[in-house]
Structure formats: structure tokens, C-alpha cells
Amino acid sequence: MIIVNISVVGTGYVGLIQSVGLAEFGFKVVGIDIDERKIKLLNRGITPLYEEGLEELLKKHVGKNLRFTTSYEEIKNSDVIFLCVGTPQDRDGNADLRFIYSAVNSIKRYFDDRYRIIVVKSTVPVGTNRKIKEMLGGCNVDVVSNPEFLREGIALRDFFNPDRIVLGFEDVNNSRPIDIMKEIYKYFLDKRVPFIITDWESAEVIKYAANAFLATKISFINEIAKLIDAVGGDIKTVSKALGLDERIGDKFLNAGIGYGGSCFPKDVKALIKQFESRGIEPKLIKATDEVNEEQIHWFLNKIKRYYGDLNGKTFAVLGLAFKPNTDDLRESRGIKLIDLLLREGSIVKCYDYVEKARENTIERYRLDTSGAYYGYNLYVLDDIYETVKDVDGIIITTEYSQLIDEDWDKIGNLVREKIVFDGRNILDKERIKELGFKYFGVGRG
Numbered sequence: 001m002i003i004v005n006i007s008v009v010g011t012g013y014v015g016l017i018q019s020v021g022l023a024e025f026g027f028k029v030v031g032i033d034i035d036e037r038k039i040k041l042l043n044r045g046i047t048p049l050y051e052e053g054l055e056e057l058l059k060k061h062v063g064k065n066l067r068f069t070t071s072y073e074e075i076k077n078s079d080v081i082f083l084c085v086g087t088p089q090d091r092d093g094n095a096d097l098r099f100i101y102s103a104v105n106s107i108k109r110y111f112d113d114r115y116r117i118i119v120v121k122s123t124v125p126v127g128t129n130r131k132i133k134e135m136l137g138g139c140n141v142d143v144v145s146n147p148e149f150l151r152e153g154i155a156l157r158d159f160f161n162p163d164r165i166v167l168g169f170e171d172v173n174n175s176r177p178i179d180i181m182k183e184i185y186k187y188f189l190d191k192r193v194p195f196i197i198t199d200w201e202s203a204e205v206i207k208y209a210a211n212a213f214l215a216t217k218i219s220f221i222n223e224i225a226k227l228i229d230a231v232g233g234d235i236k237t238v239s240k241a242l243g244l245d246e247r248i249g250d251k252f253l254n255a256g257i258g259y260g261g262s263c264f265p266k267d268v269k270a271l272i273k274q275f276e277s278r279g280i281e282p283k284l285i286k287a288t289d290e291v292n293e294e295q296i297h298w299f300l301n302k303i304k305r306y307y308g309d310l311n312g313k314t315f316a317v318l319g320l321a322f323k324p325n326t327d328d329l330r331e332s333r334g335i336k337l338i339d340l341l342l343r344e345g346s347i348v349k350c351y352d353y354v355e356k357a358r359e360n361t362i363e364r365y366r367l368d369t370s371g372a373y374y375g376y377n378l379y380v381l382d383d384i385y386e387t388v389k390d391v392d393g394i395i396i397t398t399e400y401s402q403l404i405d406e407d408w409d410k411i412g413n414l415v416r417e418k419i420v421f422d423g424r425n426i427l428d429k430e431r432i433k434e435l436g437f438k439y440f441g442v443g444r445g
């Protein structure tokens with residue numbers, strides 16, 4: 001089979017990267033989304049979300065072998081359909097599959113006798129690929145589980161350089177869908193990226209297990225950081241020494257105010273639910289989640305212990321996105337801390353290096369033009385020096401490396417009190433203290 005047409009359903013972080021990536025490979029791609037505003041922007045070559053290098057690649061292909069639409073009719077002409085809609089958390093902590101099922105029903109309407117493949121890239125609980133196949137009963141279709149492992153902020157780099165490609169099939173002895181997937185991902189085969197060809201269930205579990213393992217590394221080091229805080233020492237040295245053991249590895253051992261984002265928090269919770277619904281207690285994964293939920297409160301208490309009462313105090317919160325170089329605020333620890341500070345009666349001035357993250361914050365709180373959040377005291381500023389002016393304390397909430405190179409002398413002259421609560425352990429503790437700042441990190445004595 002020569003793949004002629006590909007469609008990608010859902011044009012968020014995953015779907016948009018998948019669309020431009022496949023267009024770059026030379027395929028004819030149509031992105032489908034129910035969000036008309038997004039589709040209009042995309043067809044004009046504008047990305048509704050911020051990701052480095054994405055707009056350039058979008059502009060290169062849009063109007064040529066890449067276009068976007070809200071019409072599912074495109075499915076008629078598609079050989080391969082990538083499913084990339086969101087699977088957010090529902091009220092009970094399960095993965096909400098509403099968007100998946102609604103997209104599958106929309107796709108089904110345009111199926112005829114032609115053979116097609118649906119590739120599920122969304123993160124879905126065990127059993128979902130099987131359920132999708134059942135929903136398509138009678139159709140000439142194969143369903144392939146192909147979880148995505150990209151990280152926001154470096155999504156394009158991750159897309160073109162994956163550690164592995166995981167492909168789950170209903171029947172690993174049926175070569176037809178396997179061959180087609182290998183044709184689509186020939187670029188990766190040529191690069192000798194390992195391919196894991198397996199069953200649906202294993203593929204589905206791999207995605208959740210990978211996220212839960214990384215989240216556990218973070219919660220583990222955050223727990224050790226609490227001990228270090230009590231006894232003295234520096235968690236950064238501890239992490240470094242641990243990481244030098246190749247069996248442990250140095251990645252994802254940075255202590256801080258916890259993990260956020262659109263994946264770890266919801267995926268860890270959804271994995272817990274998948275255990276529980278089968279009568280198994282996931283003790284370790286539950287602890288990972290609990291440590292993370294607690295971490296921001298533990299850090300707020302540290303701030304409270306210093307000031308006594310936070311009511312009326314002014315803080316500069318540096319970092320709004322859940323991680324550097326993205327505009328994504330989902331489950332951002334910075335936003336969570338802002339909410340907690342506002343509840344304590346504090347005045348918050350905040351800043352992020354990514355302009356779109358600042359805009360999203362304004363939108364989230366529906367700020368008026370002066371920057372004052374109705375009923376609260378929240379200001380989103382476009383300049384870091386304006387942000388720190390006259391504050392009682394600086395709180396770092398996102399691990400931006402740019403913070404290291406800021407003019408801390410100048411910052412020291414602008415603040416009311418020279419004190420930094422470094423929720424990401426990003427600053428050089430000794431250097432900042434030499435400049436006369438009081439310094440509080442996470443597990444730094």
C-alpha cells in the first residue's frame with residue numbers, strides 16, 4: 001500500500017507536532033479539529049500554542065502538503081488517521097475519554113469499504129484501543145496504539161529524535177498494519193530508532209508506566225530533599241552523586257515544588273484508577289501522587305514560617321508555565337502557588353519569560369487591562385525588574401536558566417527585602433548570598 005493521505009484528528013500539542021512532522025516527511029496531511037479558531041489560525045500559518053521552531057515548520061508546509069479543517073469529511077480520502085485528541089482528568093481522577101469516543105464516532109460516519117488504519121496517539125487507559133476497535137465493528141480497519149513521548153518546550157526535537165517508537169497491534173502476526181506503520185515511520189527506522197512491536201495492552205501500559213516512573217523519580221528526590229532541609233546539606237550534591245551511578249541516572253532528579261503539566265499529574269492519577277478498578281492497590285504510585293500534591297503546601301509553609309502572616313505581603317512570582325519554554329499553564333505549580341498566596345491575602349506580581357504564558361495567565365484570571373485581577377491583587381508584568389520592584393520576597397516557580405544570568409545586584413536594589421524562595425533550586429546559593437540575599441531552596445539547608 002502506498003500511503004497517499006494522512007489525517008490527524010486533534011491539533012493540540014501532540015496533533016500539531018505530528019501534523020507538521022509528517023508533512024516534513026513528505027506526506028500529504030490534513031489536520032482536523034473542532035476548534036474553528038485554531039483551524040483558522042493554523043491555515044494562516046500561525047500556531048495557537050508556543051513551541052520553539054513550530055511556526056517556521058508550519059509556515060513551510062501549510063497550503064502545500066499540509067492543511068487544516070473542521071470538516072470530518074476529509075476522512076473519506078484518508079488512508080491513515082492519527083487520533084490526538086485530549087484525554088484530561090475527570091472528576092474522579094480517571095482519564096476522561098469523551099473526546100476520544102466522540103472523535104471515533106465522527107470518523108466512523110465517513111468510513112466505506114476502503115481499508116484504513118486508526119493510530120491512537122492520545123494517552124489512553126488499558127483496554128481503550130480494544131474498545132475503539134469494537135466501536136468500529138464491521139469496518140475495514142486496523143487500530144494501532146502508538147503512544148507519544150514528546151516533552152513540551154522541546155517537542156519538535158523530541159519528535160524527530162525519539163528514544164523509541166512503541167506500536168501496539170491487535171495481532172502482532174498481521175503484517176499489514178505493521179508494514180504500513182513502518183512505511184510511515186521510515187525516517188525513524190533509517191535512523192535506527194528502536195521499534196517496540198507489541199500488543200495493545202503492553203503499548204498502553206508502557207506510556208503510563210514511563211510517566212509514572214519519571215514522576216516517581218521526582219517525588220523520590222523531593223522526599224529526600226525534606227530530610228536534607230531538616231538536617232542541613234545540599235540536595236543538588238546528593239542528586240549529582242546519585243546520578244553518577246549509571247543504574248540510577250542523572251535525569252529527573254531535580255528537587256523542587258513538584259511536577260506539573262498536562263501529563264504527569266493526570267496520568268499518575270489515571271494509572272492509580274486503572275489498578276484500583278481491577279482490585280489492586282498501587283502503593284508506590286499512590287505515594288508518588290501524594291508527595292507531589294503535598295510539595296507545594298510544604299513550600300508555602302516554609303514561606304509562612306519566615307513571614308508569620310502572608311496577608312498584605314507582596315511577592316514576585318517568577319515562572320507561570322509548568323516548565324520552561326512553553327505557554328502551557330496546565331497544573332503549573334507557579335499558578336497553584338499564586339492561587340494559594342492570593343487566598344492568604346498576599347499581593348502577587350508575576351512574570352514568565354514566554355510572552356504567551358503571560359497572556360494565558362491574563363486570560364486565566366480574566367485580568368482587566370491594568371493587570372488587577374477582579375477582587376484580588378494579581379499583576380502580570382512584561383518585565384522582570386518591574387515585577388520585583390518593592391516586593392517583600394521573590395519566589396521562583398519555573399526552572400528558567402535565564403534567571404541565573406539576571407542582574408541580581410540590580411534586583412537587590414529594587415526589592416523591599418532581599419530574600420529569594422527558590423522553588424526550583426536554580427540559583428547559585430553562595431553567589432546570591434554574597435549579594436546580601438537570604439536564600440531558601442528545596443533541600444538546601
Ligand SMILES: NC(=O)c1ccc[n+]([C@@H]2O[C@H](COP(=O)([O-])OP(=O)(O)OC[C@H]3O[C@@H](n4cnc5c(N)ncnc54)[C@H](O)[C@@H]3O)[C@@H](O)[C@H]2O)c1
Nearest residue numbers: 010011012013014033034035085086087099103122123148
Ligand atoms: N502535551 C504533551 O506533551 C503530550 C505528550 C504525550 C502525550 N500526550 C497525550 O496526547 C493527547 C493530546 O494531548 P495535547 O496536549 O495535545 O492536548 P490539547 O488539549 O493540546 O489538544 C487536544 C485537541 O483536540 C481537539 N479535539 C477535542 N475533541 C475533538 C474532536 N472530537 N475532534 C477533533 N478534535 C478534537 C481540541 O480542540 C484540541 O485542539 C492526550 O491524551 C495527552 O495525554 C500529550
Ligand SMILES: O=c1ccn([C@@H]2O[C@H](COP(=O)(O)OP(=O)(O)O[C@H]3O[C@H](CO)[C@@H](O)[C@H](O)[C@H]3O)[C@@H](O)[C@H]2O)c(=O)[nH]1
Nearest residue numbers: 148149150151152252253254256258259260261263322323
Ligand atoms: O527533575 C525534574 C524534572 C522535571 N520536573 C518537573 O516535572 C514536570 C514535567 O516535566 P517534563 O517531563 O519535562 O515535561 P512534559 O512536557 O510534561 O513531559 C512529560 O509528559 C509527556 C506527556 O505524557 C511525556 O510525553 C514526556 O515524555 C514526559 O517527560 C515539570 O513541572 C517539571 O518542572 C521536576 O520537578 N524535576
